[in-house]
Amino acid sequence: MPFPRLMPNILSAPSVILARSPPMIADRRAENETMSSIKPSRGTDDRDSTPAGIGRQLGFFLELAKARLAALVVLTTIVGYVLAARGSFDLVTFSWTVLGTTLTAFGANILNQWLEADRDGRMERTRNRPLPAGHVSRSQALLWGLLSSAAGLVVLDTGTNRLTAALSLFVILLYVLVYTPLKARTPLNTVVGAVCGAIPPMMGWTAASGHLELGAWILGGILFIWQVPHFLALAWMYREDYARGGFRMMPAADPDGSATGRAAFVHALALLPITGALAAAGVTGMTYLVFSQLVGLGFVALGLAFARDRVQLNARRLFLASILYLPILLGLMVFDMDDRLARLAGFKVSHTV
Numbered sequence: 627m628p629f630p631r632l633m634p635n636i637l638s639a640p641s642v643i644l645a646r647s648p649p650m651i652a653d654r655r656a657e658n659e660t661m662s663s664i665k666p667s668r669g670t671d672d673r674d675s676t677p678a679g680i681g682r683q684l685g686f687f688l689e690l691a692k693a694r695l696a697a698l699v700v701l702t703t704i705v706g707y708v709l710a711a712r713g714s715f716d717l718v719t720f721s722w723t724v725l726g727t728t729l730t731a732f733g734a735n736i737l738n739q740w741l742e743a744d745r746d747g748r749m750e751r752t753r754n755r756p757l758p759a760g761h762v763s764r765s766q767a768l769l770w771g772l773l774s775s776a777a778g779l780v781v782l783d784t785g786t787n788r789l790t791a792a793l794s795l796f797v798i799l800l801y802v803l804v805y806t807p808l809k810a811r812t813p814l815n816t817v818v819g820a821v822c823g824a825i826p827p828m829m830g831w832t833a834a835s836g837h838l839e840l841g842a843w844i845l846g847g848i849l850f851i852w853q854v855p856h857f858l859a860l861a862w863m864y865r866e867d868y869a870r871g872g873f874r875m876m877p878a879a880d881p882d883g884s885a886t887g888r889a890a891f892v893h894a895l896a897l898l899p900i901t902g903a904l905a906a907a908g909v910t911g912m913t914y915l916v917f918s919q920l921v922g923l924g925f926v927a928l929g930l931a932f933a934r935d936r937v938q939l940n941a942r943r944l945f946l947a948s949i950l951y952l953p954i955l956l957g958l959m960v961f962d963m964d965d966r967l968a969r970l971a972g973f974k975v976s977h978t979v
Contacts, residue, residue, distance in 0.1 A: 686756040690739050690767055691732035691774070698952075699731045699826045700724060705956045706830025706845055709909055709963055714834075722785025723833040726778045727826060730794045733775025737802045740767045745810065749871040751864055786833040793829045797822050813876040816857050824850035841909040847900050852952055854893035855929055858886050859945035863938060887933035890944065894929030898922045901955065914962035918955055925951050 707723055708715070739746065739757055747758035756762040775798055783791035801822045808815035824846040831842035858876060861868060865877035876886050901922055905915035928947045932940040 682761075686762050687732075687736075687770060690736045690756050690762065690770065692735040692739075693732075696728060696731035696735060699823070700727050701953070701956065702823075702827040702849060703727045703830035703833075705960060706827035706842065707834045708830075708960055709841060709845065710831040710834035710839070712963065716834075719786055719833060722781055723790070723830060726780075726782035726785060726791075726794070727829060729774050729778030729781060730798060731778075731826075733771050733773070733778060734798045734801045736767055736771035736774060737798075738806050740764060740771055741802065741806050742809075743767075745871040745873065749864075749867045751867050752871070782829075782833075787836050789836065789838070790829050790833045793825055793832065797825050797829075809873045809875075812874055813879050815874070816854060816861075816876060819857065820850045820853040823853045840907050841904070844900065844903050844907055844909070848897065848904070848955070851893050851896050851900060852948065855890040855925075855944060856948035856952075858890045859932065859941045859948065862886055862932075862936060862941045863945065883936035887936050891926070891929040891933035894922075894926045894944075897925065904959065909963065910959050911962045911964070914958045917958050921951060921954055921958075 703723065704720075707720055711720075739755060743757040743764065746752035746755055752758065757764065757767055779791050779795055779798075782794050800818065805815055805818045805822055808818055827845045827849055828838060828842045831845065832838060835842075861875035862877050862883060865875065868875045869878055876889065877883060880886050898919060901918045902915055904910050905912065905918075925947055928940070928944045932944045
C-alpha cells in the first residue's frame, strides 16, 4: 500500500470536511479520493489482464527479445536446414528447429538487455528500451529470458537432436556470459559476437543432417565474416553514443577510424573467396557462384569507400548494404542449391558436401 503517497493527501484534506465529518470518516474519504486518483502506469503493471495490458506486455517482450534481430538469426538457421536437408526435408523437424531457435534467440537477447540495462539507459539509441524506460522490471526480464532460453533448448533437444541443442546452449552462454561483458572491456567483443552469429546456420544444418559437415563450416564462416563490416559500420555511426554507454567498440580505440575502415574493407573482401567456397564444396551451383561474386564486389566497393573516407554517409551506406547483402546471398544459396540452371542446360551435377 503506497503510504508515502497517501499521507500527504490525508493531511492536506480541506479543513471544512474535517470540521463537518468525524475524523475516521474524513480520513476514509481522503483515502478513497487519493486511491481513485492513482492510476496504474501504462506498461508497468504486470497484473493487468485486460487485452490491452496483455498486448503491451507482449510488445515489451518482443522488444526485449529484439524480435527483428532474432528473425535474422532464424532466417540463417532456416537456410542452413534447407541446404543440408535437400531432398529429405522433414516438416516436423524443421518446425521444431524454427521454434527452438526462435525461443533461444529471444532468451539470449533478453538476458543481454537485462545485463546491459544501466548502460542502455545512458545511450540515446537505447534509453527507451523497456528496461531503461521502466516498462518492465529487472526480475520480470530475467524470468522471461531464462524461461525462453530453457524452453528453446528443450524444444531443440527433443525435436531435433542433442548436437543442435548443444550448439544453441553454447551460443547462449557465449553471448550472455562472454560477449556482453566484453563489450565494456575490449574492442575484441566484435569477434566474439561474430562467433555467436555464425553458429545459427550451423544449427540448422545439424538439425537436418545430424552432423557438422564441410558445408556447415563454410556457411558459418560466411556469417562470421559478414558480421564484421556490418557491426563496424554501425559502431562508427554511433561511436559517441556507444562511448556514453561505456561500450568499448573498435572506434573507441581508433579515433580517426583508419583501423575500423581497413577492418571493414578487408572482411568485405574476404567474403568473395568464402562465398565461392560454398559452390566449390558442391553445396550450390554456378549460378550462385557468379551472382554471389557480383553482389560481393558491390559490397567490397562500399567497404573501400568507407575505408578511404569515414564520413557518416559512407558508414550508413555500408551498414544498409550489409542488411541487403545477406538475404540476397542466402536467397541465391537456396535458389541454386541444386544448380537449377545447369540442370536445365543438361549438365551433370554432383554434390560433395
